[in-house]
Amino acid sequence: MHEWALAEAIITTASQIAEKEGLNEVTEVKIKVGELQQVEKDILEFALSNLKSGKLHKAKFQIETMNAKLKCRVCGNQWFFNKENLDEKTSEAIHFVPEIAHTYIQCPKCGSPDFEILEGRGIWLESVKGLK
Amino acid sequence: MADPRISVINERIKEIRNIITVSSGKGGVGKSLVASTLALTLTKKGYSVGLFDLDFTSPSTHVILGIEGVQPKENKGLVPPSVHGLKYMSIVYYSGEHASPLRGVDVSNALIELLAITKWGKLDFLVVDMPPGIGDATLDLLRLIKNIKFLIVTTSSLLAFETVRKLISLLKALKVPIIGIVENMKMNNTKSIQQKVQRLGVTFLGEIPFDIKIEESIGKTNKLLKTIFAEKIDEIASKI
Numbered sequence: 177m178h179e180w181a182l183a184e185a186i187i188t189t190a191s192q193i194a195e196k197e198g199l200n201e202v203t204e205v206k207i208k209v210g211e212l213q214q215v216e217k218d219i220l221e222f223a224l225s226n227l228k229s230g231k232l233h234k235a236k237f238q239i240e241t242m243n244a245k246l247k248c249r250v251c252g253n254q255w256f257f258n259k260e261n262l263d264e265k266t267s268e269a270i271h272f273v274p275e276i277a278h279t280y281i282q283c284p285k286c287g288s289p290d291f292e293i294l295e296g297r298g299i300w301l302e303s304v305k306g307l308k
Numbered sequence: 309m310a311d312p313r314i315s316v317i318n319e320r321i322k323e324i325r326n327i328i329t330v331s332s333g334k335g336g337v338g339k340s341l342v343a344s345t346l347a348l349t350l351t352k353k354g355y356s357v358g359l360f361d362l363d364f365t366s367p368s369t370h371v372i373l374g375i376e377g378v379q380p381k382e383n384k385g386l387v388p389p390s391v392h393g394l395k396y397m398s399i400v401y402y403s404g405e406h407a408s409p410l411r412g413v414d415v416s417n418a419l420i421e422l423l424a425i426t427k428w429g430k431l432d433f434l435v436v437d438m439p440p441g442i443g444d445a446t447l448d449l450l451r452l453i454k455n456i457k458f459l460i461v462t463t464s465s466l467l468a469f470e471t472v473r474k475l476i477s478l479l480k481a482l483k484v485p486i487i488g489i490v491e492n493m494k495m496n497n498t499k500s501i502q503q504k505v506q507r508l509g510v511t512f513l514g515e516i517p518f519d520i521k522i523e524e525s526i527g528k529t530n531k532l533l534k535t536i537f538a539e540k541i542d543e544i545a546s547k548i
Contacts, residue, residue: 189311189315190312276408278408279404299313300312
């Protein structure tokens with residue numbers, strides 16, 4: 177259900193962008209979803225289709241999932257986040273607050289929790305297209 | 309690329325009448341104890357109150373209030389549980405007993421995430437317990453929330469007040485409302501801090517004597533509310 181809060185944020189931002197760019201009707205919104213947040217794509221799509229209104233009434237939402245790439249600040253090692261290594265409680269904690277990854281995940285090479293999330297953290301609007 | 313979270317923050321806090329940020333330039337001056345006791349006191353006075361622990365790397369308000377075994381409920385976002393009559397939100401729900409080693413950018417992201425997904429509903433007061441200093445959390449709140457007011461905690465030490473003076477100077481330059489200054493852990497009878505505060509044109513809310521018994525009340529809210537500390541916070545709350 178947390179996906180509904182994110183969907184609401186997407187709709188609000190897309191509406192603001194449409195307003196700013198003088199669009200009368202939004203036709204397509206491209207969204208990137210980072211794997212780290214483990215968003216349920218089906219729920220997000222359902223929430224978006226339920227919440228869209230006004231200029232976004234006919235908008236299609238394209239959701240692309242991005243792998244979460246992490247880089248250790250201590251030894252420079254880069255690796256990809258893998259949900260399979262986490263228990264359910266930890267996965268859920270990272271789902272709500274992705275930065276909690278620093279609490280539970282360490283660099284597989286040197287064990288440091290001091291890593292950078294290079295890509296695939298949260299949700300971003302890639303583009304908002306429409307008719308003027 | 310746009311971050312959609314920012315756009316819903318104002319929606320999430322629109323039914324909160326007062327946001328009080330308990331802050332200080334220094335750590336160890338009693339911010340968390342002031343924030344927790346203030347939230348409890350305002351609740352006791354009949355207000356609807358929330359407490360938001362933003363000290364992500366060293367959260368402690370859950371220890372002060374003896375909060376355990378509760379979690380936010382999911383309802384198109386996160387609804388903070390009601391504990392001791394107040395709505396309580398902390399990163400500790402997710403970090404548990406573990407350390408949260410977060411750099412500045414992570415603190416910012418976690419703060420934006422929680423502001424965007426927490427559904428406070430109607431509140432008379434949201435008390436925010438801040439991390440020490442003028443860092444990411446302070447700058448993000450100033451950037452993202454337009455109607456915050458600062459309650460600043462200092463001790464009698466010139467070392468603490470020197471950092472508080474800088475915080476006051478920044479907030480005044482940014483035209484951010486300062487409710488006033490609380491002098492905590494007072495162990496002398498001088499009016500030095502009060503005079504310095506008044507010279508800066510800021511309200512001196514009161515002084516709280518060093519209370520050796522306060523440690524015994526950690527985790528026990530009934531006991532905490534009977535301390536001299538709580539008595540002084542009650543007086544301060546009536547000035548807010």
